[in-house]
Amino acid sequence: MDDVTLSETGLPPARAGRILLIACGALAREVLALKQTNGWEHLDLQCLPANWHHYPDRIVPAVEKLVAERRGAYDGIFVVYADCGTGGQLQAACDRLGVEMIAGPHCYSFFEGNDAFAALDEMTAFYLTDFSVRQFDAFIWRPLGLERHPDLRDLYFGNYTKLVYQAQLDDPALDLKAQDCARRLGLAYERRLTGYGDLAVTLGRVAG
């Protein structure tokens, strides 16, 4: 499992387990780490491409299709996506399909903890997670065309004031890389060790 594959194609299910988790590829490592730590052998994981972060309109039809295809093979399905830019459409689709999804507007919120995130006044913060720090060039820099047109940077990021790295793991190498990301974007830097936040709590409930 490498980050490029998770970004571009996702992750197929292992076809082992009673409950299928349909997740964003950007969450694969975190979900698998929680699964391993907690011994949740009955949870299977399938991921959709992480770079759909840039194309949220692709998420809802793909989740709908997967739920329809897989529901006969599992006792239950849980969607490990927050709203993620779908404007409430993913929640509406999950309601129609009778499956649950993780609460919150996006992963930055549930990693921080949705209540804690809502209480923050950080309108001008740009967030990165472990995944997006590792994949900064493929996930942020290149899709925005900044390798070819660095002069566009301030059009994208001119209204932001700081980059907040929400660290899931306490990894000094990722900290250094995130600092470099902030420098490249021309933003102040802040690191917060969030761990898995509401993701761990929610999956614990799903695992039963």
Next chain:
Amino acid sequence: MADEDDIILSELSDDELVLQMHDDLYDGLKEEIEEGVNILIGRGWAPYDVLTKALVAGMTIVGADFRDGILFVPEVLLAANAMKAGMAILKPLLAETGAPRMGKMVIGTVKGDIHDIGKNLVAMMMEGAGFEVVDLGINNAVEKYLDALEKEQPDILGMSALLTTTMPYMKVVIDTMKEKGLREEYIVLVGGAPLNEEFGKAIGADAYCRDAAVAVETAKQFVARKHNQLNG
């Protein structure tokens, strides 16, 4: 030194130059657009014709290819930058020579939201289409919208949001307009990546516009309808 294959814009006929400007706009070539605008003005073109036939028509192609997934945000931004440079030359000339006035729009990103790329594209295309645009910028509370409506007396209020968490604020603005008896006086258009037509209807907007080109066409239709009602 110029390559042999380099195109000398000043040597092209008017029709060829306009087509070349469409290509240059598509490629985001700011300096070439500025040069093309100056050449056409130098040849006696009316500023309004340069705007519509060279710039707006070129940007419409960019908009269509963005909608169809052929172009992406970086290319659209570069094209918009090039168009903006051309418009900067034309604006004072348009003020002198006059141009058809389509209407007036107040536009801004809603409270809690700092994203303005889409809003800026809409503002630019609306200006290109002959609308006077008052841009309130980002993070606008309802009071700021209402103050601007009172002061500017526009035909249209445009609101933009990129976040699922901020888009409901559009309803706060519309509901406040209703409470104050102002809603029917203005055309309200909304847009932004997480929005859709259903959301636009649910909050009481006149229309959801999925991109800048749709915003321009929708604005034209609503303004024409409003004028017809007033004249009827």
